[in-house]
Amino acid sequence: xxxxxxxxxxxxxxxxxxxxxxxxxxxxxxxxxxxxxxxxxxxxxxxxxxxxxxxxxxxxxxxxxxxxxxxxxxxxxxxxxxxxxxxxxxxxxxxxxxxxxxxxxxxxxxxxxxxxxxxxxxxxxxxxxxxxxxxxxxxxxxxxxxxxxxxxxxxxxxxxxxxxxxxxxxxxxxxxxxxxxxxxxxxxxxxxxxxxxxxxxxxxxxxxxxxxxxxxxxxxxxxxxxxxxxxxxxxxxxxxxxxxxxxxxxxxxxxxxxxxxxxxxxxxxxxxxxxxxxxxxxxxxxxxxxxxxxxxxxxxxxxxxxxxxxxxxxxxxxxxxxxxxxxxxxxxxxxxxxxxxxxxxxxxxxxxxxxxxxxxxxxxxxxxxxxxxxxxxxxxxxxxxx
Amino acid sequence: xxxxxxxxxxxxxxxxxxxxxxxxxxxxxxxxxxxxxxxxxxxxxxxxxxxxxxxxxxxxxxxxxxxxxxxxxxxxxxxxxxxxxxxxxxxxxxxxxxxxxxxxxxxxxxxxxxxxxxxxxxxxxxxxxxxxxxxxxxxxxxxxxxxxxxxxxxxxxxxxxxxxxxxxxxxxxxxxxxxxxxxxxxxxxxxxxxxxxxxxxxxxxxxxxxxxxxxxxxxxxxxxxxxxxxxxxxxxxxxxxxxxxxxxxxxxxxxxxxxxxxxxxxxxxxxxxxxxxxxxxxxxxxxxxxxxxxx
Numbered sequence: 001x002x003x004x005x006x007x008x009x010x011x012x013x014x015x016x017x018x019x020x021x022x023x024x025x026x027x028x029x030x031x032x033x034x035x036x037x038x039x040x041x042x043x044x045x046x047x048x049x050x051x052x053x054x055x056x057x058x059x060x061x062x063x064x065x066x067x068x069x070x071x072x073x074x075x076x077x078x079x080x081x082x083x084x085x086x087x088x089x090x091x092x093x094x095x096x097x098x099x100x101x102x103x104x105x106x107x108x109x110x111x112x113x114x115x116x117x118x119x120x121x122x123x124x125x126x127x128x129x130x131x132x133x134x135x136x137x138x139x140x141x142x143x144x145x146x147x148x149x150x151x152x153x154x155x156x157x158x159x160x161x162x163x164x165x166x167x168x169x170x171x172x173x174x175x176x177x178x179x180x181x182x183x184x185x186x187x188x189x190x191x192x193x194x195x196x197x198x199x200x201x202x203x204x205x206x207x208x209x210x211x212x213x214x215x216x217x218x219x220x221x222x223x224x225x226x227x228x229x230x231x232x233x234x235x236x237x238x239x240x241x242x243x244x245x246x247x248x249x250x251x252x253x254x255x256x257x258x259x260x261x262x263x264x265x266x267x268x269x270x271x272x273x274x275x276x277x278x279x280x281x282x283x284x285x286x287x288x289x290x291x292x293x294x295x296x297x298x299x300x301x302x303x304x305x306x307x308x309x310x311x312x313x314x315x316x317x318x319x320x321x322x323x324x325x326x327x328x329x330x331x332x333x334x335x336x337x338x339x340x341x342x343x344x345x346x347x348x349x350x351x352x353x354x355x356x357x358x359x360x361x362x363x364x365x366x367x368x369x370x371x372x373x374x375x376x377x378x379x380x381x382x383x384x385x386x
Numbered sequence: 387x388x389x390x391x392x393x394x395x396x397x398x399x400x401x402x403x404x405x406x407x408x409x410x411x412x413x414x415x416x417x418x419x420x421x422x423x424x425x426x427x428x429x430x431x432x433x434x435x436x437x438x439x440x441x442x443x444x445x446x447x448x449x450x451x452x453x454x455x456x457x458x459x460x461x462x463x464x465x466x467x468x469x470x471x472x473x474x475x476x477x478x479x480x481x482x483x484x485x486x487x488x489x490x491x492x493x494x495x496x497x498x499x500x501x502x503x504x505x506x507x508x509x510x511x512x513x514x515x516x517x518x519x520x521x522x523x524x525x526x527x528x529x530x531x532x533x534x535x536x537x538x539x540x541x542x543x544x545x546x547x548x549x550x551x552x553x554x555x556x557x558x559x560x561x562x563x564x565x566x567x568x569x570x571x572x573x574x575x576x577x578x579x580x581x582x583x584x585x586x587x588x589x590x591x592x593x594x595x596x597x598x599x600x601x602x603x604x605x606x607x608x609x610x611x612x613x614x615x616x617x618x619x620x621x622x623x624x625x626x627x628x629x630x631x632x633x634x635x636x637x638x639x640x641x642x643x644x645x646x647x648x649x650x651x652x653x654x655x656x657x658x659x660x661x662x663x664x665x666x667x668x669x670x671x672x673x674x675x676x677x678x679x680x681x
Contacts, residue, residue, distance in 0.1 A: 084629070113489050113490065113493060113569060113570060115569040115570060115598075115599040115600060115601070115636060116599070116600040116604065118492075118493060118496040118497060118500075118570050119493060119497065120490075120493065133640075133641045133642070136641065137641070137642055149497065150490070150493045150494050150497050151494070151497060151498070188490065191488055191489075191490050193489065218488050218489050218490065218635075219635070220462065220486045220487060220488045220489065220635060221488035221489070221490065221491075223463060224463070224488075251632075251633040253627075253630050253631075253632060255625075255627065263543075264543055265541060265542050265543025265544065265633075266541060266567055266596075266632055266633025266634040266637055267539065267540065267541015267542065267543060267544035267567070267594065267596055267622050267634070267637075268541065268543035268544050268547055269632070269633060270541075270596060270597070270622040270623040270625075270626055270632050270633075270637070271541075271544060271547070271620075271622045271664035272664075273623075273625040273626070274622060274623070274624045274625055274646075274663070274664060275663060275664055275665055276625070277624065277625045278662065278663050282625075283625060286626070286630075286632050286633065288633040319543050319546045319547050319550070320526060321512060321524060321525055321526045321542065321543060321546055322406075322524050350546075350547075350550060351526045351529070351546055352526045373665060374547060374664055374665045375663060375665030375666070376665075378665070
């Protein structure tokens, strides 16, 4: 799960990470007030769940409260398009008004769970302020790492190593180690999957500050962090995906093609998309129906695909293991009873209880296109959508 | 003639009295797996289906029945605890089916088990099956057939798809390992490859990877430097967009190394045989085995 910059900064601050003074607001008048209170030049930053906000016009500098109000007026309500939002962009609802900071140096600090080592890894680099992925690809030697033993947690010596490696010695050493320890505490305490400060700045008056902040959270751990779950902003999500979740389909991702897919299992769902592409078509979505044996869930999957105007054909691909094929087949039949399905439907069934499933489909006598193998199913779906 | 589980497996099922645990235990027994015990705290003294004794703790189950493998069905919030309990009781092979375990729980578990040499498979996986000997998991048994090709996959249902394609062509399997779809798993695909490489009765391995993480790159390094047996590889998710989680917690492209293309290239350079279409995995394996005189 993602949260906004201002929320990430609050959590980091709660764990001892220094952040610029500022406040989030949702009207231009409030922006003026905050600028007045701060009494210094400010920066007005659009709050959306995507990077690249500056280039899209979502970050503006203001020297006076009147300018802050004007900047907020321009940003709030705008449709902000960045390289991460897609062409449809996001409507900005809130802005963060913060003190302007004179940065002497811009560094990077981030923590993720590293699947290779099976450990949290704290990464620090002097090449901050830019896309860290590009730094990692072009000059990996500029990124310094500490692989943390989870049984003892992040240790001060690891902080010192990273600080010295990134030229944060002298007077900055102690605050740097404190800041890293604080970030690690926030990461561990809240089951974060990514905690990132980019840039981490050294100001002209010698302070370390988290100028921009990002935190993502492990969806699987939200059950023990109701405070984090409450920060969820559904306005930042695709409406079709939100509708899918409300219908009990948690693993639905809207894509750009025209063949709607219903599959059991994430790997098979991705492979079905791949097979469609190889057959010359384009998937409209990823949809893993999961392993719960529930006829209603199949019907709801149809509801979601029917609601998507891009869908020109539907491909059902089920290899039953825990999921039973007869339940899926009954769902296909019920869906045809409950709603008018105008697009062609290709069905491929295999695995647990496949004979019962086949019988249910043939007795229902529906206008389905049938396939036995995965390749054949993809081919037929592509032809049907054409 | 297999890895991880075989006819000498003495299985304890943690969560045996639950709905899914009970259902799958019956199927394991039906398949011929030697299920010697179940564990549900507070239900000790009961007998599951009038066949399998239920204990309060894994330690008791091990002491009384000599269980040497555990299959775990407990809910996600309690899974780390269940795995650690099995490990401490001296179980050397632990298979965890549960989906939705917090990643940081698995970080703790993995770092605790590894130095002790305890082998955990999963979580969020279909388990392990050695056809004809032991089913320790939830897979539909009838698509599997005994033979000499090892299968390791990050995805569960793709195991079924691949194995069905193999069995259709008369190609049996030594052992099939569902490594699991989470970002932190107990046995990574490269660790499964190592086990298959050392198994005298496995002649080739089908590896099914997917986008996200570094499993495929780790496997590629091992294939290039050490692996002696042919590896046929498919990587799911060529059409997946970056930055979106595709069902599995680990299946998200973050950076260039996470794409299917980068993974296929790494595996191809290492000498693995790459299959582009998921529908061609069986046919390609058959061709490779024939070419190398392994059929």
